[in-house]
Structures are given as structure tokens and as C-alpha cells.
Amino acid sequence: MIASATLSILGLVFSSFCMKKVLNDNGSKQFFYPIFIFTIISLTFYTYLLLSSYSIKSNFVIALLLTFLILNIVLLFLMFLKPAHHLALVLLPLTTVSVFLTLIFDYQNSIDKIDNDLFLHIIFSLVSYGLLGLAAIQALLLKFQEQKLKTLDNSSLSNLLPSMEVMENIMFDLIVIGFLLLTLALLTGAPFVAVETFGAGLQKITFSIIAWVVYSYLIYQRYSSNVTGKKANNLAISGMAILFFAYLGTKILFTIL
Numbered sequence: 001m002i003a004s005a006t007l008s009i010l011g012l013v014f015s016s017f018c019m020k021k022v023l024n025d026n027g028s029k030q031f032f033y034p035i036f037i038f039t040i041i042s043l044t045f046y047t048y049l050l051l052s053s054y055s056i057k058s059n060f061v062i063a064l065l066l067t068f069l070i071l072n073i074v075l076l077f078l079m080f081l082k083p084a085h086h087l088a089l090v091l092l093p094l095t096t097v098s099v100f101l102t103l104i105f106d107y108q109n110s111i112d113k114i115d116n117d118l119f120l121h122i123i124f125s126l127v128s129y130g131l132l133g134l135a136a137i138q139a140l141l142l143k144f145q146e147q148k149l150k151t152l153d154n155s156s157l158s159n160l161l162p163s164m165e166v167m168e169n170i171m172f173d174l175i176v177i178g179f180l181l182l183t184l185a186l187l188t189g190a191p192f193v194a195v196e197t198f199g200a201g202l203q204k205i206t207f208s209i210i211a212w213v214v215y216s217y218l219i220y221q222r223y224s225s226n227v228t229g230k231k232a233n234n235l236a237i238s239g240m241a242i243l244f245f246a247y248l249g250t251k252i253l254f255t256i257l
Contacts, residue, residue, distance in 0.1 A: 001046065001049050001050075002103070004042055004045050004046040004049060005046050005099055005102065005103055007042040007046075008039060008042045008043045008046050008099050009096055009099050009100070011035060011036075011038055011039025011042055011043070012039055012043075012092050012093075012095055012096045012099070013096065014035050014039075015032065015035050015036045015039050015088065015092055016088070016089070016092040016093060016096075018031050018032040018035055018036075019032060019085060019088045019089060019092065020089070020160075022085055023085060023086060023089075023160040024160070036072075036076060036088075037076070039072075040069075040072055040073060040076060043065075043069050043072065043095070043099070044069060046065075046099070046102075047062075047065055047066055047069050050062050050065065050102060051066070061098070061101045061102050061105045062102065064098050064101065065098045065099065065101075065102050066126065067098075067126065067129055067130070067133065068091070068094065068095040068098045069095075070126045070127060070129065070130035071091055071095070071130045071133050071134060072091065072092075072095060073130070074127070074130040074131055074134060075087055075088060075091060075134060078134070078174075082170050082173070083162050083166060083170075084134075084138075084170055086141065086160055086161050086162065087134055087137055087138065087141075089160070090137050090140070090141070091134070091137060118189070120188050121185055121188040121189040124181050124182075124184045124185035124188055125182075125185040125189070127181050128178045128179075128180075128181035128182040128184075128185050129178075129182075129243060130178075131174045131175075131177050131178030131181065132174065132175065132178035132179075132182065132215070132239065132240050132243060133240060134174050135171050135172075135174035135175045135178060135236050135240070136236055136237050136239075136240035136241075138167060138170055138171040138174065138236075139171055139232070139233040139234075139236040139237050140233075140237065141161060141167065142164060142167050142168065142171065142233050143230075143233050145161060145164055145167065146164070146229070146230065146233075168228055168232070171232075171233075171236060172219075172222055172232075175215060175218065175219065175236060176219060178215075179212070179215045179216065179219060182208070182211070182212055182215065182243075183212065185208070186205070186208060186209065186212060189205060190205070203246070204246045205246075206246075207242050207243070207245055207246030208243065208246045210242050210246075211239045211240075211242040211243040211246060214235060214238055214239040214242065215235075215239045217235070218232065218235040218236065218239065221235075
């Protein structure tokens, strides 16, 4: 297990290094993709080992690692469709931190099991969180671009990013698809929460619905008033922050309590 974690960390580090080369020189893609794909395979295997031995239900760090695994897989496919390579500059270091956390976490009491009937709900939830998580990273990078534009300050990172118009279009594409999957996640999870009147499940669905309202308002504003800029970025980040607490924060809260 430690060997697969080490391979994942090394792959993430090399992928980050190669990504900077890709953004500076498109000719470096032939080196990045094989390394990144190998890294995802290693990360998938490591996550599988953890999930086979411990439960995601009561385990914050495994849930966090699985979330970042989904984010990386979504990003891999997205890079073939959109100019979204820059997202790796933020995602890969964060994923590396999540792997380190799994190496120092105590799994002694992580033995709870998940109902197999929840499988479809979990898949919809994870993929929607992945897409909306990438949208939140995109929003943070857009805020960074806006700040640099206001101060007329050119940085090495801002020079690597696409235009703000392209960045916003990618962000809203991610939000719309993620929102549709989040809707399916809520619908498939509703029957299980309907019989639960307390606990982490009820808290999770409550915060997920709040996030759903935030994203539905953002999408409505986008297509009715063509909202852009600071307001759109803040709503995208707020929606993901609420989802983050719904998915991961409740695990921490109920573990402490």
C-alpha cells in the first residue's frame, strides 16, 4: 500500500512539472499524458486498496482522496475537449497533499459499511462534485486573473492561463453538467434520506439542497442576465464550499461528536 502511495506521489510531482512545460510549450504533451495517465492508474489502485480495507462512510481522508481521484479523472477527459490544462496547476498539488494525509491517518475505527443500494447515488454524487470542484478551481483562477488585471501586474501564472472569456466559458460548462448530475444525485439519494430523521445523512442532503439552490440561481442568472465576473465566481465558489461541507465536513463533525 505504501509503494502505491509513493508511486502516486511521484507521478503527481512529475505531472506537475510536465504541466508547466505543456503550458509553455505544446510540444511537451507527449510526455505529460503518459505520466498523468500512469499517475491516475496508480492513484486509482491506491484508493481501491484503502476502500477495500476501510470505510469511506466514517473516514474523512479516504473520502477526500476519492474526491480528488474523481477530479483528476474528469480533468483528464476534459483536457481532450477544452483548453483546461491549467487546472492541473492547482489540482495536482492538492491531490498530493490528500495522498500524504492518508499516510498519516489512523484507520483503526474505520469499519462502517455502505449500503450497496446507494451505489448509483454515490457515483452521481462523486462525478458531480468532481465537475463542480473543477469549476470552483476555475473560479479561483478567474479571481486571480481579475486581480492581476486590475493591478496591471503580470505574473508567471497569469501568463499561462487562457483568456478570461475562455476561462468563464469552461467554468459554466462544468457548472451546468455538474448541476445536472447533482440533481440526479439528490433524486437517487432522496429515498434513503426519507427514512432517516437525524444524523449525517440528513445533514448532507440539507446542505446539498442548499448548494443545488445556489447553482440553480447562478445558471438562471447566467442565461437570463448573462451574469459574469465577480458575482459568478463568488457563487461558484460558495456553491462548492457548501457541497464540500455536505460531503466532507459532516464526516468531521459527526466524528468529533
